[in-house]
Amino acid sequence: MFTGIIETVGHIARTEPRGGDLRLCVDSGALDLGDVKLGDSIATNGVCLTVTGLTGSGYWADVSQETLACSTLGELVPGAVVNLEKAMQPSGRFGGHMVSGHVDGIGRIVGIRDEGRSVRYRIEPPPGLGRYIANKGSITVDGVSLTVNGLEGDSFELNIVPHTAEQTIISRYREGHRVNLEVDLVARYLERLLQGDDTQSGSAGMTQEFLAQHGFGGRGRR
Structure with a gap:
């Protein structure tokens, strides 16, 4: 989980295509990696990536076909700048909002x-x-x-x-x-909860009519 408060700006140091996937090497700039170990998560331009290697000046991460399809990571070239944030610690300040790092x-x-x-x-x-x-x-x-x-x-x-x-x-x-x-x-989970079993019958999602049927948005409602 992340907060959306960017810690520093880094840049792409290297890209390696791997049979349809992509391996990224990120120079993390001023980001302190002293407490980062293999398997930890770092949000890179908002995408939650798992650290697969540490270089001393940054980290390596694998990017799957799914992530390439729904984000801009595949468009990045060496030298491109990126926003970086390490995963939130329970004792840290929650300055932004709940961010999963799963790009929509x-x-x-x-x-x-x-x-x-x-x-x-x-x-x-x-x-x-x-x-x-x-x-x-x-x-x-x-x-x-x-x-x-x-x-x-x-x-x-x-x-x-x-x-x-x-x-x-x-x-x-x-x-x-x-x-x-x-x-x-919250918006995504609210829709899923309101849909309930309707998702099995091809519901079109959250609409004004749907909300009205479930008690939301009625005249004079408080």
């Missing part, structure tokens, strides 16, 4: 504009993911825990303050850039 899909930057000292980014999620994204709710973008500051059609907006821009790779985003998205865990 790839979004695309479709708009960037200055807003005072901050920068406003508009992101288009892949089809089907938008229903889990709520105004003022939490979302993880390339491993960064962020607050949704607006919804516009099928896209959502984020307000990035200078500190976040300085501590992550977000300031490098340009229109068209692809990013890893992980929606709030």
Whole structure:
């Protein structure tokens, strides 16, 4: 489990295709690996990767076909910068929100504009993911825990303050850039719980009608 509070920015040192899979070597920069051992997890651009080797300046990790299919890790080349966060310790501060490191899909930057000292980014999620994204709710973008500051059609907006821009790779985003998205865990589990046995009959998911049938959103309800 992670918090979405990025510890440092590293870069891809080496990539090795392995029969359809991929092996990544990450230079972890200022990330302290003194307490990291083989089998531990490090979120790399929001993807939970298992450390399979330590190099002294970073770590190796294997990336499966499944992970390559639903994240941007396969697009990274040596020198590409990545957000890094070690798995949360029970005694640590919970500064962001619950992040599993299991990416739900790839979004695309479709708009960037200055807003005072901050920068406003508009992101288009892949089809089907938008229903889990709520105004003022939490979302993880390339491993960064962020607050949704607006919804516009099928896209959502984020307000990035200078500190976040300085501590992550977000300031490098340009229109068209692809990013890893992980929606709030609570939204995913709520849908599954409300569906119940309906999932066996091909339910289309959480809709306004579905919520009304289960006692949510009725007129005058408190």
